[in-house]
Amino acid sequence: MSPQAPRVTVVVIGYNDAPHVADAVRSALAQGPVVHEVIAVDDCSTDDSVAVLHSLADADPRVTVLRRASNSGGCGTPRNDGLDAARGEYVIFLDSDDTLAPGAADALLRAALRHGAQVAAGLCVRRELPSGRDVPWQPELYRKPALVARPELRPRLVHDTLCVSKLYRTSFLREHAVRFPEGRFIYEDFVFGARLLAAGPRIALIPDTVYVWHVRRAATKLSISLDRSGIDNWRARIEAHRQAVEILRAAPGGAKRLARAARAQFLDHGLRMYTRELPARDPEYQRAWWTLTRAYLTEFDAADLDAAPAPGRVIARVLLASPRPRDLERLREVAARPARLAPPYARDRDGTPVWSDDLPQVALDHLLVRPLRLLPLAVDAELRPSGGARLLLRLHELYGRVAAAGPALVDVELTHRGSGRPGLRRTAAFAVETPGETWTAEVRLDLAALDGDVYDLRVRLLFDDGSARETTARAVAGPGLLRRVAVPGGRRGILLVQPYATTVGSLAVRLAPGVRGVAGVARRRLARALRGLRPGGGPAR
Incomplete structure (x- = not known):
């Protein structure tokens, strides 16, 4: 200059x-x-x-x-x-x-x-x-x-x-x-x-x-916006958003168009973000959050809801239709990015897809016309580390859309949490498990080839009609599935594998290679247990 x-x-x-x-x-x-x-x-x-x-x-x-x-x-x-x-x-x-x-x-x-x-x-x-x-x-x-x-x-x-x-x-x-x-x-x-x-x-x-x-999520004191531990944070967010919308609505000219866009943004960002965290909250928080959110959503009109992307719109309509918290795990998955819709898949008397049999007023008819690459497809995942790591995937039908497209292949990628770099890629073919309902695939994974750290699972579904869908997979929490397992670790001798569910229920895996890595995990686990035994220490986790 x-x-x-x-x-x-x-x-x-x-x-x-x-x-x-x-x-x-x-x-x-x-x-x-x-x-x-x-x-x-x-x-x-x-x-x-x-x-x-x-x-x-x-x-x-x-x-x-x-x-x-x-x-x-x-x-x-x-x-x-x-x-x-x-x-x-x-x-x-x-x-x-x-x-x-x-x-x-x-x-x-x-x-x-x-x-x-x-x-x-x-x-x-x-x-x-x-x-x-x-x-x-x-x-x-x-x-x-x-x-x-x-x-x-x-x-x-x-x-x-x-x-x-x-x-x-x-x-x-x-x-x-x-x-x-x-x-x-x-x-x-x-x-x-x-x-x-x-x-x-x-x-x-x-x-x-x-x-x-x-x-800095691990900071001793979180920043004001990152500290969402109490209901006051959500209350403050609603109030700030309400004021912002009113400012735009009162402005001359075309700012009213911005007010509608701001409400759509609330549904697509804020509402989805807090919904993802809701199942981990205590019942008192869940009830307060549900009441506050329903009250605010009553200020939105039908056009406001229609302007929002489908996941936020569906969450809002379930909230408005039910006076009490319900289906929190299922809503969490709809709020995920990319969105997932877990079964069961209900229909009303006219055959229109709906949220559930007891909430038929929440229609899901957009799923019949939405491009397959944007559909909230549900894929279950089980990681079995013992005896050579096997990843079992199960793809669910969604109102006939999946069968019509014809599931063919699935590309699997384990991505390093910190850097975002792909660590392992594999491809497998789908096989019909239950005609018109589920398809399965099995992928062999060489986990010993990865460095010790956390990896997220991403999947890309490929269909016979040429379409594709990138998504994540839900962690199945069956007996013995989400637990630490020590397995032979190639040149490191031993590998500690911990499959777990993320905040939004997606499958991820934490790896601790070598005897030193396993010993470190054991020390941290023992320390948590001892803290839990001290008066006021709370339960060990």
Whole structure:
């Protein structure tokens, strides 16, 4: 950028995050002269965060430290403080435990200036730690450069609910009072994003990776959005989403179209995510969640439901049809990605596919016309490690669609959980088990050829009519199936194999090769058992 180029302010917010905040600030400073100032807002931390920030300010005059006198309880207030203090013509928001990608500010500013856009947005990646695996956030929006003249022309914009990974014209935010909710308000991004879209900015989209969102699921204290352990988190998410929808509905022009898209996004993302976790919750949480969700869904009309992809739409209709929690395991599988629909497969008196005999009002007639590659096919999987690892797969019929396509082959892939790289691939043929009901395949797996770690099972179903479907397989929890087994491990001598069901019920396998790996598992298991024997230690798991 030339010396006359507009200035960019990066607002970094943090609370008790001394181990990470320096990396965030340095990533902003490393953007070069395009970043005129970094405003670090400390939300009254009680750790060494302020000392870390002042040392950075002493080393670089671009850093300004603002320390709140009291903790706000959320992320909105410190971001507003930073926005109020910003002197740059453009502003970027950055959380203390994340980083800006190299060149992000320059790429975003060039796009904004080129198109005269009040907002420029780029790709955010979720970096799972400690594995380092990057998962792109809403990549469909950022596949190629684009200019959106008005937000309603690209309703999918509502799917990117993050306030980060974007550059904003400071005067535009101030002129239209686009601010964050104050105080302890979780999911403040929802409301900020709705206010932004309702103001009707011109938005430039770029395919560059501009933001790295660090996801530390094993952290001692989870981030506000990742901590979904209590019902208050879901209540806060509903309230933030409700406010966002109302902001869009009240806006002039075509923003009402965005409000409908926002409700469809809630069904496809938030509702599915929390439904996947529901079977693991205690009954009290399940009842409270069910009641809260049903109450919110009554605010949706038929068109809102119809606008959502099928899995979220089906879950919503089951919730609305039943006053009490039911079919949680089955709903969890519908919420999976890709979706699965487990039997039994009921029909009403007219022969229309329905959720169950006692909920015939929840019709599944879309399954009769949906492309086979998108059908929620159910595949059961049993991994038998002893005597040479065998993977047994069973494919279920789905209202006649499977038999009509003709199951032929199944491609099996064990994918390394951390890196996403394929570790083992095999192909097997399907055989008819029960005509018109189930098909089976058996695959031999050389587990000793894999490194010790966790592997997810993916399957690709190939049919005689030329169609295909990629999906996951349900872990069958029969007697002796989901338990640790020590088997001969080739050059390592021994291999400990643990088939298990993931959060959504899919089959995965954990491998511990060699005597040292087996001993490590035994030590961890013993430690858990001893903790469970101590008073107040709870049961061993």
